Amino acid sequence: MTKRHVSLPEEAEAGVQAFIEEVDERLAGEEDTCEVVRDTLVDLYGDRDAYERWQDGEEISPAERVRLQGYDPCNSTLESEYYAEKDEEAFRRSKHLQWLWRQFDATPMADNVEFALRFRSMLADHLFAECGEGCRFFKGITFTYGHNVRIGDNTVVHDGVHLDDRGRLEIGDRVSISDGVHIYSHDHDVVDQTEVRNFETVVEDDARVTYDAMVRAGCRIGENSIVGARAVVQGDVPAHHIVVGMPARSVRVKPGWEEVAEPIEDANPSRQNEREIEYDLPEDLDAFDEFGRDLDPAER
Numbered sequence: 001m002t003k004r005h006v007s008l009p010e011e012a013e014a015g016v017q018a019f020i021e022e023v024d025e026r027l028a029g030e031e032d033t034c035e036v037v038r039d040t041l042v043d044l045y046g047d048r049d050a051y052e053r054w055q056d057g058e059e060i061s062p063a064e065r066v067r068l069q070g071y072d073p074c075n076s077t078l079e080s081e082y083y084a085e086k087d088e089e090a091f092r093r094s095k096h097l098q099w100l101w102r103q104f105d106a107t108p109m110a111d112n113v114e115f116a117l118r119f120r121s122m123l124a125d126h127l128f129a130e131c132g133e134g135c136r137f138f139k140g141i142t143f144t145y146g147h148n149v150r151i152g153d154n155t156v157v158h159d160g161v162h163l164d165d166r167g168r169l170e171i172g173d174r175v176s177i178s179d180g181v182h183i184y185s186h187d188h189d190v191v192d193q194t195e196v197r198n199f200e201t202v203v204e205d206d207a208r209v210t211y212d213a214m215v216r217a218g219c220r221i222g223e224n225s226i227v228g229a230r231a232v233v234q235g236d237v238p239a240h241h242i243v244v245g246m247p248a249r250s251v252r253v254k255p256g257w258e259e260v261a262e263p264i265e266d267a268n269p270s271r272q273n274e275r276e277i278e279y280d281l282p283e284d285l286d287a288f289d290e291f292g293r294d295l296d297p298a299e300r
Contacts, residue, residue, distance in 0.1 A: 008114050016115045020122050027126045033096040034074045041071040041103050073099035080144045083166065085196070085279045087147070094147040097127040102142070110139050124151070132173065148185070151175075152205065167198035167217060167277050172205035178229075180212040187217045187272075194289055198277040204239070213248075218272030224254065235268040243268065 008016060026036045042051045047068065054060050054068050069075045073096040080086065081095065101123050110116050120137040127146040132153035140160040143149060148165035152173035159179045163169055167185030177183070183203065189195035199218030203209065207221045211229040215221060220236045227233055228244035237243050240257035241250040241264070250267035281287075 006114060016118070020119055023119075024122050024125075027097075033093055034072055037096050037100045038072040040100060042068075044104065044107050044109065045071070047071070071103075080166070083144075083196075084281050084285055085198070086145065086166075090147045091145055094127055094145050097123060098143060098146050101127065101146075105139055105141075113138075144186075164217075166196070168200040170200065170202045172203060172207070172223075174206045175203050176208045176210075177203075178208070178210045178213075181209050181214070183209070183215040184217040192289075194291075198279060199272060200275040200277060202275075207237075216272070218270075218275040220271070220275075224257065226254070235270040238262040238267050241267055 007013065023036070023040055027033065042048055050060070050064065051068050051071070054065065060068070076095075076099055078095055078098060081091070101120065104110055104116075104119065104123075109119075116139065117136050120141075121131070121135055124131040124135065124137060127143075128149045128151060129147055130150040132151060132155065134154040135151060136156040138157065138159045141157055142162050144164045144166045146165065148168045149163055149171070150169065151171045152175070154173060155171060155175040155177075157163070157177045158181075161177055161180070162182045164182070164184040164186060169183060169185055171177075183201060185201045186196050186198045189197070197217075201215060201217055201219055203215070203221040204223040204225075206224040207226070209215065209221060209227040210231075213227045213229065213231045213233065215227070215233045219233050221227060221233065222237050222239035222241065224240045225237045226242045227237060227248060228242065230246070231244050231248040232246040233243065234247040237248070238250065238261060240254045240261040242252050242254060243250050245251075248268070250264045253261040253264065
C-alpha cells in the first residue's frame with residue numbers, strides 16, 4: 001500500500017472530536033432537526049453575533065437577512081423537493097441533513113480531510129437508510145434524497161460524485177467510487193421527459209467505478225468488477241469483469257478470476273425492467289408539463 005497514517009495535532013483533534021460528538025448527539029436526540037442544522041451552520045460560518053442581533057430585533061440589511069435565514073433548511077428549497085413521487089415524511093428530515101452536508105462542503109473546513117471525512121461519516125449515519133463502518137466521503141458529493149441510499153463497510157466515495165437515489169441505491173462493502181462518477185436510479189421517458197421510472201441500482205462488494213463513469217438506472221455492477229474511466233454502463237456488469245467504453249462492454253476478466261467469471265461473450269445484458277420500483281402519485285396532484293408543450297403528434 002502507498003498510504004500513510006495521518007493525524008491532527010492533539011489540540012485540534014480534541015476540538016474536532018468535541019464538535020462532531022455534539023452535532024451527532026443533537027441529531028440523535030429529540031430536538032427539531034431544522035434547529036440543529038441552523039445552529040451548526042451559524043457557528044461554522046462565524047455568524048453567531050449577527051444572528052443574535054437579528055433575533056434581538058436589531059436592524060439588518062436585506063442581504064444580511066437572506067444570509068442568516070439561509071442557515072435554516074426550513075427556509076431553503078432543493079431540486080428534489082419538486083419531485084411528485086417522493087416520500088414526503090422521509091424527505092422532511094433528509095432535506096435538513098442534505099442542507100447541512102452541502103453547506104458544510106462550502107466552508108473552508110471541508111478541505112480539512114481528517115475532520116471532514118469524519119463529519120460526513122457521522123452525517124451519513126443519520127441521512128442514509130444504512131451506512132456501514134469505516135466509510136469515507138470526500139467533497140462535493142450530492143444525492144437526490146439521501147434516505148434511499150444503503151452503503152456497506154469501508155466504502156470510499158470521492159470528490160464530485162452524484163448518487164441519485166430517486167429510486168434506490170445499494171452499494172456494498174469495500175466499494176471505490178472515483179471522482180466525477182454519476183450513479184442513477186431513475187430514467188425519463190424518451191417522448192415525455194416528465195414521465196419518470198424509478199429503479200434499484202446495485203454496486204456489489206469490492207467493485208470499482210472509476211473516473212467520470214456513468215451508471216444507468218437499474219444496472220447491477222457485479223462483485224469485484226471494474227468500470228473503466230468515462231464508461232457509460234447501460235447493462236449489468238458481471239462479477240470480476242472489466243468494462244470500458246460508451247456503451248460499456250466487458251473486455252476482460254480480472255486476472256486470477258477466469259475460472260469463476262461469466263464468459264465475456266454473454267456479458268452486459270440489460271435487466272432494468274426487473275428492478276423497476278412502482279410508485280403511486282397523490283390523487284390531488286396538480287399534473288402539468290413544466291415545459292408547456294403539447295406532446296400529441298396528431299396536434300402538430
